[in-house]
Amino acid sequence: MDPVAGGLTRAAVWTGTGVDVRDVPVPRLGDRELLVRIRLATVCGSDLHTVAGRRPGPQPSVLGHEAVGEVVAAGPGAGTVVGTRVVWTVTASCGACDRCGSGRTAKCRTLRKVGHEPFDGAWGLSGTYARHIVLPAGVGVVRVPDTVPDVVAAPAACATATALAAVEAAGDVAGRRVLVCGAGMLGVTATALCAEAGADVRVADPDAERIAVAERFGGVGDEGGSVDVALDFSGSVAAVGECLHRLDVGGRLVLAGSVTPGPSVPVDPEVVVRGWLTVTGVHNYEPAHLRRAVAFLTRTAGTYPWDELVAAPVRLDDVAHALRRPAAPALRASVVP
Ligand SMILES: [Zn+2]
Ligand SMILES: [Zn+2]
Numbered sequence: 497m498d499p500v501a502g503g504l505t506r507a508a509v510w511t512g513t514g515v516d517v518r519d520v521p522v523p524r525l526g527d528r529e530l531l532v533r534i535r536l537a538t539v540c541g542s543d544l545h546t547v548a549g550r551r552p553g554p555q556p557s558v559l560g561h562e563a564v565g566e567v568v569a570a571g572p573g574a575g576t577v578v579g580t581r582v583v584w585t586v587t588a589s590c591g592a593c594d595r596c597g598s599g600r601t602a603k604c605r606t607l608r609k610v611g612h613e614p615f616d617g618a619w620g621l622s623g624t625y626a627r628h629i630v631l632p633a634g635v636g637v638v639r640v641p642d643t644v645p646d647v648v649a650a651p652a653a654c655a656t657a658t659a660l661a662a663v664e665a666a667g668d669v670a671g672r673r674v675l676v677c678g679a680g681m682l683g684v685t686a687t688a689l690c691a692e693a694g695a696d697v698r699v700a701d702p703d704a705e706r707i708a709v710a711e712r713f714g715g716v717g718d719e720g721g722s723v724d725v726a727l728d729f730s731g732s733v734a735a736v737g738e739c740l741h742r743l744d745v746g747g748r749l750v751l752a753g754s755v756t757p758g759p760s761v762p763v764d765p766e767v768v769v770r771g772w773l774t775v776t777g778v779h780n781y782e783p784a785h786l787r788r789a790v791a792f793l794t795r796t797a798g799t800y801p802w803d804e805l806v807a808a809p810v811r812l813d814d815v816a817h818a819l820r821r822p823a824a825p826a827l828r829a830s831v832v833p
Contacts, residue, residue, distance in 0.1 A: 498533055498568040499628070501525065506833065507626035508815045509615050510547065512555035515625075515816035523620070525571030528633035532582065536646040537563035537624040538806055539818050539829040540654045541680065542755070543611070547819045551756065554614040558623030559819070560831075561586045561611035564640060564649040565629065577637075583652045585636035585786050586610045588619075602780035610635065610653075625815050627833045636783025638790050648793055648802040651681060651828060656789040659685035659729075661781035662752040663693070666725045670694035673723040676715060677739055678730030678753055679706035681805060681827040686727050687715040688800050689792065698723070700735070705825060713800050722747075729753040736761050740775070748774045755779070806830050 499505055501524040509516045525531055543559045545551035553559070567577045589596050589604035596604050610631075611623035621630045631637060640649045659682045663669065674690045676683050679701035690697045691714025699715040701707050707717045724747055726739035731753035739749050740763065754777075767773065793802065807826035810818050812833040823829035 498531070500569065505621070505626060505628040506812060507558045507615075507621060507623070507628075508560075508812055509556045510553070510559050515547075515819065516556075517813050517815070520620070522628060523630060525569060525574075525630070526632070527571055528573045529571035530567050530574055530577065530631040530637065531569035532565035532584070532629050532631055533568045534563050534565045534624055534627060534629060534833045535581070536650045536809060537831045537833065538650040538655075539823065539831065541822075542654075543819055544822065545756070553612055554617075556615040557611070557613060558615055558621060558626050559611050560624030560626070561609070562651050562654045562828075563624035563629070564646045564652075565624075567637075568628070581640045581642075581649075582637050583640055583649055583786065583790060584610065584631055584638070585657070585781075585783050586653055587636075587780055588632050588634040591634060599782065601782055608632070608634075625812065625831055625833065627812065636786055638783075638786050640790060641794050644790070644794050644797050645803065647806050647830070648797050649790070650806070650830065651685075652789045652793060653786060655681040655828075656685050656793060657781045657786040658682055658752060658778070660689060660789045660792065661785045662686060662727055662729070662750050662778045663689045664785070665750045665776050665778050666727060666748050668693075669725055672696070672725055673721075673744075674698070675700060675718060675723040675726040675739060675742055676710070677701075677726065677728045677732070677735040679703070679710040679715075680729060682752065683727075683729040684710050684713050684805065684827065686729065688713040688796060690727075691715065692792070692796065695725075701730070706827075709805070709827070724748070726750070727752065731755060731758070733759050733761050740767065740773070743771060743773050746772050748776070750776055750778060752778045
């Protein structure tokens with residue numbers, strides 16, 4: 497039985513020094529808000545960075561932004577969505593500012609983010625390491641078809657949608673030579689996206705086991721040479737520099753892995769000028785990317801072993817353990833709250 501306003505749910509509260517799993521009251525739902533019961537949450541690497549102190553975040557807060565759940569209650573004006581299995585965007589945007597108006601809602605002037613809001617603020621239940629999450633109006637919600645298992649759907653809202661936004665930023669990759677740098681969850685997903693689109697995909701990663709995983713998703717190990725498109729998910733300065741110098745004339749470099757301040761990459765502008773090169777960045781994504789991500793997972797649920805990328809789930813009470821170490825050889829840990 498799911499709780500109503502005033503009833504109790506259970507959430508893992510990151511305090512800055514540890515994770516305190518506790519019973520917390522369910523708030524009264526506001527206009528167009530949804531209460532979602534989490535079925536399965538996957539653990540994105542950025543949460544490992546937060547817990548390790550490498551990524552700033554509000555304390556206390558409920559972490560977690562990749563999950564699949566079921567809508568169990570809806571506020572006024574939310575429509576008849578109770579009972580639907582869904583994923584949702586990491587961003588909650590206002591829909592009214594200049595950036596939202598220009599189609600970049602992920603860069604809203606008053607952006608709030610799933611799993612990134614103060615626990616003692618207006619959106620306490622913002623994260624997925626909890627039995628229930630509240631989704632405010634402004635979060636994009638996408639229904640998950642019955643043919644897509646929870647373990648395949650859960651990473652959609654960060655890994656799949658971000659990888660898809662990065663691949664789309666590269667333009668049409670059909671018949672093109674694509675270099676994917678970094679074979680974590682995003683890199684492997686981008687490999688599959690590019691392979692499905694008809695690209696010749698080479699994958700670079702210092703970890704041979706990860707390259708072996710990417711080979712099961714349509715890529716081959718990189719052996720050097722020119723490429724038309726390079727996608728960086730590693731965030732490594734050395735890799736970004738190499739990506740740039742591997743581009744053939746008219747090539748395009750998409751940067752998605754550099755998400756913390758780091759050292760500069762030396763760039764000789766002449767290389768960019770003579771090569772007609774394009775360098776672009778992608779951070780988060782739009783609701784339409786999440787819809788296309790779910791459609792992609794639906795098309796390929798039987799083609800690629802998505803389920804093997806996610807480790808067997810731990811209980812919510814054990815989430816602290818999953819947040820302290822990588823899930824290797826799996827690319828994602830998971831939690832069933
Ligand atoms: Zn993430
Ligand atoms: Zn806005």
